[in-house]
Amino acid sequence: MKRILLSSTSSVFLTMTIFLGFSFQLSAQQNNIPFDKDLWEFTDAKQTEFLGRSCLAGTAYLKSPTFENGVIEVDMAVTGQRSYPGIMFRMASTEDYERIYIRPHLPALFQNVVQYVSTFNGIDSWQLYTGPGSIASAEIPKNKWFHVKVEFKGDQARIYLNNTVTSALEIPHLGHGARTGKVGLFGPNDGTAYFSSFSCREDNSISFKPQKPVEMPYGTIQNWEISPVFKLSEIDNELSPEAQGIADIVWKEVQCRPDGIVDISQYFSRMGNAPDAIFSRTTIESATDDNRLFAFGYSDIVSVFLNGRLLFCGNSAYASRDPSFQGIVGLNDYISLPLKKGKNELMIVLAETSGGWGFIFQDSKSIFQDKKLVKRWEIKNKLKYPESVQYDRKRDVFYVSNFYNEGKEFISKIKPNGEIVKVEWVSGLMQPAGMCMSNDKLYVVGRYALVEIDPDQGTILNRYRFPNPGMPNDVAADEKGNFFITDTQRNLIYRLSGGKMEEWLTSEDLPKPNGICIDNGRMLIGTSGDGCIKTVDHENKSISTLVCLGEGAIMDGISADGKGNYLISDYNGRLFKITGKGEKQLLLNTTAPSRFCAAFEYVPENRLLIIPTLFDNRLVAYELIGE
Numbered sequence: 001m002k003r004i005l006l007s008s009t010s011s012v013f014l015t016m017t018i019f020l021g022f023s024f025q026l027s028a029q030q031n032n033i034p035f036d037k038d039l040w041e042f043t044d045a046k047q048t049e050f051l052g053r054s055c056l057a058g059t060a061y062l063k064s065p066t067f068e069n070g071v072i073e074v075d076m077a078v079t080g081q082r083s084y085p086g087i088m089f090r091m092a093s094t095e096d097y098e099r100i101y102i103r104p105h106l107p108a109l110f111q112n113v114v115q116y117v118s119t120f121n122g123i124d125s126w127q128l129y130t131g132p133g134s135i136a137s138a139e140i141p142k143n144k145w146f147h148v149k150v151e152f153k154g155d156q157a158r159i160y161l162n163n164t165v166t167s168a169l170e171i172p173h174l175g176h177g178a179r180t181g182k183v184g185l186f187g188p189n190d191g192t193a194y195f196s197s198f199s200c201r202e203d204n205s206i207s208f209k210p211q212k213p214v215e216m217p218y219g220t221i222q223n224w225e226i227s228p229v230f231k232l233s234e235i236d237n238e239l240s241p242e243a244q245g246i247a248d249i250v251w252k253e254v255q256c257r258p259d260g261i262v263d264i265s266q267y268f269s270r271m272g273n274a275p276d277a278i279f280s281r282t283t284i285e286s287a288t289d290d291n292r293l294f295a296f297g298y299s300d301i302v303s304v305f306l307n308g309r310l311l312f313c314g315n316s317a318y319a320s321r322d323p324s325f326q327g328i329v330g331l332n333d334y335i336s337l338p339l340k341k342g343k344n345e346l347m348i349v350l351a352e353t354s355g356g357w358g359f360i361f362q363d364s365k366s367i368f369q370d371k372k373l374v375k376r377w378e379i380k381n382k383l384k385y386p387e388s389v390q391y392d393r394k395r396d397v398f399y400v401s402n403f404y405n406e407g408k409e410f411i412s413k414i415k416p417n418g419e420i421v422k423v424e425w426v427s428g429l430m431q432p433a434g435m436c437m438s439n440d441k442l443y444v445v446g447r448y449a450l451v452e453i454d455p456d457q458g459t460i461l462n463r464y465r466f467p468n469p470g471m472p473n474d475v476a477a478d479e480k481g482n483f484f485i486t487d488t489q490r491n492l493i494y495r496l497s498g499g500k501m502e503e504w505l506t507s508e509d510l511p512k513p514n515g516i517c518i519d520n521g522r523m524l525i526g527t528s529g530d531g532c533i534k535t536v537d538h539e540n541k542s543i544s545t546l547v548c549l550g551e552g553a554i555m556d557g558i559s560a561d562g563k564g565n566y567l568i569s570d571y572n573g574r575l576f577k578i579t580g581k582g583e584k585q586l587l588l589n590t591t592a593p594s595r596f597c598a599a600f601e602y603v604p605e606n607r608l609l610i611i612p613t614l615f616d617n618r619l620v621a622y623e624l625i626g627e
Helices: 009-021
Strands: 040-050 053-062 070-078 086-093 096-102 114-119 146-153 156-161 169-171 182-186 193-202 223-226 252-255 276-286 290-299 301-306 309-315 333-339 342-352 358-363 373-380 386-392 397-402 409-414 420-429 435-438 441-445 449-454 459-465 472-477 483-487 492-497 500-506 513-519 522-527 532-536 543-548 555-560 566-570 574-578 584-589 601-603 608-612 618-624
Touching (some): 040 193, 070 182, 086 146, 096 156, 096 182, 114 169, 276 333, 290 301, 301 333, 333 342, 342 358, 386 435, 386 618, 397 420, 397 608, 420 459, 435 472, 441 472, 483 513, 492 513, 513 566, 522 555, 532 555, 555 601
Parallel strands (some): 472 513, 513 555
Antiparallel strands (some): 053 182, 053 193, 070 146, 086 182, 096 114, 146 156, 156 169, 223 252, 223 276, 276 342, 301 309, 301 342, 386 397, 397 409, 435 441, 449 459, 472 483, 483 492, 492 500, 513 522, 532 543, 555 566, 566 574, 574 584, 601 608, 608 618
16 A cells, blocks of 8 residues: 655645635534545545435545544444444554444444554554454444544543443553544445544543553563564465575564554554565573463464474464454463573564454463462362352351352361361352351352351351342441342342341442452442442442452452451452552462452461462462561
């Protein structure tokens, strides 16, 4: 594709004069801008009519003006055939812009009906923009006009469809960052999509929620070198450069994006329509000879070499494995690297056909463990998916809920040194989850009832049924003997008081309530819907936010440390210490090996931390020293 630079200073002056003739202003006033060739640069577009309107089909951008923050509005109509119409903004050139578009041919239940992508060097890298913040589901009307609005400010943006109050997609981090640029429409000129009633304006008053930081997968290899671009047909992708006589490579140092992906389009453009390829290399140091497992993802075709030896070849191009295969880049594949002691060269050959050119590698055994944490013991594959742990001070034992056992779930009894007293101590529960001790009795959350257990006899005394339960999850008791139980599916808190179970609190500020803790009259609730810890006032039920870990965090365990601080867990594998004011410190990160961190227990007097990993099927004990 030939690079087309945007208008010069003189042409800006000319087109602005024309714009003023149409009374177009960059203000709150929204006057539609006609699709006139004096105002627009038609790269592949035509003026036409559809559904009774004069409209545009194809791709075009406004010759001027440029602005950094603003609003773009347009009506769209689609036939429902395969098509990718959308809006471009902050254009530096026809090969360098931000873009939000729709896939009207996909059913509403698909998660990628709405797509954001940041285009570099003319490469539409949608396979590198996936997950929350890049894609969303939506219902797209067929053969009727519907309204689309895009707002952008700083390095955030969002899109609204059909004049809804809630945005269809929020983009927390734009790939090009904050900058000025032109705006335009991107669509096919084939009768499947049309644009009408276009307007845009500069607007610096737009507000967004505080930006959530991008957390790179722990253990990601961040520093790489890449070669210039080769035609794939001119190299052998099953040989290292040296093995095929390529000795004059000028290597370019690059770093991965904040999400861990190395995006080749940020450094090089394509040579043409036929597949292109680059070599990339990095160094891995190992203290010993070691077979180390790495997770990786790539697009589209890859060969992996270690110290010159070919270990893997793969093809993840769009539709290469089945018609619905997307070929998105993620940590979905694994390779064992036979590392030697010292330095090792990891090299790949990566080829691109279409849809995105990038890769990511992660040491899947990499664990962050603060020096304050000392591992004491571990029980592996002897329980049945441990979900929650509760300490019984009177009897000096831990109770562990076993969440899955083909309908025959149970509670286990474990000594503080890791010795299993009895695996199936109490049975007759269905998917037991959170637990607490109160009035010398053990209370366990089951699927349909809060179960009361006699710790001496190991027998079930009572079952307090939930009214219309969704997913009851965790439980805590206050000093008056009232019990509060979270229901993650129904977004509510039950209360058991005087033997009566009731729906006590439901609120939009408690999305997917999970872990719960009551400490000296203070109620803390983990909300997995927004990845936060909330505090709830017992008397007036007011809700405030103590700390947030961010979207995707599953707020599972909460425990007081006896000193005014708390330990909290993200089920994905992270453990934090937070102060009473919400300041947080990471203590443990086991996300790389997928060792989860469910509803743990902390015993302050022994500084003993017991973590159940649920689907990883472990029970791990740490001592928190220096506290």
